[in-house]
Amino acid sequence: MTARPELKALTSVRGIAAWFVVLYHIRRSIDGLPDWALGIFAKGYLAVDFFFLLSGFVIWLTYGERLRSGGVQAAGYFWKRRIARIWPLHLFMLGCALALALALLLTATGRHDPAEYPFAELPLHIFLLQDWGLTDGLSWNDPAWSISAELAAYLLFPLLALALDWRRMSTALVISAVAGFVLLLHGAMTIGGAPTLGWDITRFGVLRCLCEFAAGTALCALWLRWAERPVVPALVCAALALLTGVTTLAGQIPETLGAPLAFVAALLFLALSCGMRGNPLETAPLHYLGEVSYATYLGHFILWQVFKLAFVDNAYAVAWPLIGLFLLLTLMSSIALYHLIERPAQRWINALGTERKGAKRPKPLRP
Secondary structure (H helix, E strand, C coil): CCCCCCCHHHHHHHHHHHHHHHHHHHHHHECCCCHHHHHHHCCHHHHHHHHHHHHHHHHHHHHHHHHHHHHHHHHHHHHHHHHHHHHHHHHHHHHHHHHHHHHHHHCCCCCCCCCCCCHHHHHHHHCCCCCCCCCCCCCCCHHHHHHHHHHHHHHHHHHHHHHCCHHHCCHHHHHHHHHHHHHHHHHHHHHCCCCCCCCCHHHHHHHHHHHHHHHHHHHHHHHHHHCCCCHHHHHHHHHHHHHHHHHHHCCCCCHHHHHHHHHHHHHHHHHHHCCCCCCHHHCHHHHHHHHCHHHHHHHHHHHHHHHHHHHCCCCCCECHHHHHHHHHHHHHHHHHHHHHHHHHHHHHHHHCCCCCCCCCCCCCCCC
């Protein structure tokens, strides 16, 4: 199977979304942040929903056909590459969180919070099971909850690929499936009393991921049909994304319904716009920001805890120069983690069990 070219704009958007999560986590600490900016940053948790959709899109593009034709061997290949992608950096950052927790505990500063660093739950975090309804709240490295939810999606994806062949379904049926996944999520969260997508993550996180991941796979099927003539569907998707986004922000549509629908349309628009002349999302700096986005996403939270201990007296009034320093350190650490931890470990795991040295292996996209 020939590897498809990377959709660079989608990689760039992933980087922007990761920084939106960073701003979400530090928003209350920024001294003098205007109310309008605080309101925007407060919605940063929604970037994770875009991640889930994008993950389903790229995973289907890369592995969907291969899993349908390759059977058990292809499933094993898929799982190994996904573990190589998510687990090493997660373990490294969990180790950093453990070191921080031990330092706080042993130095008797009174800053160790057992709710933030529950040692009894460490095995769940090591194996990325912490978001499977087995804990009462986020702890250790909070952003890793979504990686735990993604693991559930990865384990089930081969079954989805075998059960649903989007290529054989009509366009109307695929669109209906996307809407169905979004409505399923909205209905379940509404019944559960969740007013927003970020509500009670340890209860709804996996469902949130599975529904949006599945919707992303169907979106990829639509992109494959429309990519050669993208202009009209791209314009329609842009209009839908704008309309749904505005009405959701205005409170006319519940967030649990409106935000996923807006992201569905936005993701399809962005995919259809890939390769169009003058696309600013395909510039090298933004693309590189997307390349290191996993390190940004997993690394910033622990760095923020350490940064506050080292430089901040009042965690709710951090001066702008210090905020700028933290953002710079986040970028630098993301680059270091990507090149020194994430990529080397990924290459090492992917090489395990391969055939004779020099044997050619398929090269899928690296989502």
